[in-house]
Amino acid sequence: MSFWIALRLSVEKLGLDIFRVLASNLLLYFSFVSLGNTGGFVPSISKAKESAHPVFSIIDEPSLLDIRKKQAGSITQIEQGIIQFKDVSFNYPTRDQLVLDSFNMFVPASAKIALVGHSGCGKSTITNLLLRFYDAEIGGIYIDGHSIADYDVHSLR
Ligand SMILES: Nc1ncnc2c1ncn2[C@@H]1O[C@H](COP(=O)(O)OP(=O)(O)OP(=O)(O)O)[C@@H](O)[C@H]1O
Numbered sequence: 819m820s821f822w823i824a825l826r827l828s829v830e831k832l833g834l835d836i837f838r839v840l841a842s843n844l845l846l847y848f849s850f851v852s853l854g855n856t857g858g859f860v861p862s863i864s865k866a867k868e869s870a871h872p873v874f875s876i877i878d879e880p881s882l883l884d885i886r887k888k889q890a891g892s893i894t895q896i897e898q899g900i901i902q903f904k905d906v907s908f909n910y911p912t913r914d915q916l917v918l919d920s921f922n923m924f925v926p927a928s929a930k931i932a933l934v935g936h937s938g939c940g941k942s943t944i945t946n947l948l949l950r951f952y953d954a955e956i957g958g959i960y961i962d963g964h965s966i967a968d969y970d971v972h973s974l975r
């Protein structure tokens with residue numbers, strides 16, 4: 819009712835164009851409706867910000883082995899490719915149980931080998947260690963007689 823009175827007053831008394839008055843009213847109406855709808859999201863935005871904080875702190879955590887950083891003097895070329903695991907014992911940081919217990923392996927240059935064993939026996943762990951996704955603190959892993967720690971990680975992978 820008040821809308822109708824205001825419309826008539828604007829057109830008859832003020833001599834405004836009816837379409838302009840209607841358009842400006844619709845514009846105001848939709849602006850306030852949109853504002854009202856957006857207002858409902860405000861608590862979710864602050865909740866999302868709160869939840870994102872621990873996620874980003876994990877992403878931003880500096881890696882112990884940053885492959886983007888070139889290590890001065892590290893080996894960038896593999897000459898022959900002789901791989902040796904010497905008495906390697908390893909457990910994942912989140913578990914105490916040993917996955918490899920004094921593990922030894924010798925792979926001659928240019929040899930193609932297969933790691934065979936039941937699920938969970940440590941096949942992927944062996945490759946994870948060779949590519950330095952994890953570091954074994956006990957024993958040594960060597961390529962052409964050099965510890966894999968001497969190789970540039972980017973080239974190694
Ligand atoms: N990131 C990890 N953190 C903790 N434990 C892990 C992790 N990855 C593997 N493990 C555990 O280490 C053991 C060896 O796992 P691994 O993936 O090396 O086995 P696998 O021989 O490759 O098995 P599959 O044949 O199923 O691929 C398993 O007991 C597994 O649950």
Ligand SMILES: [Mg+2]
Pocket residue numbers: 941942943
């Ligand atoms: Mg596997």
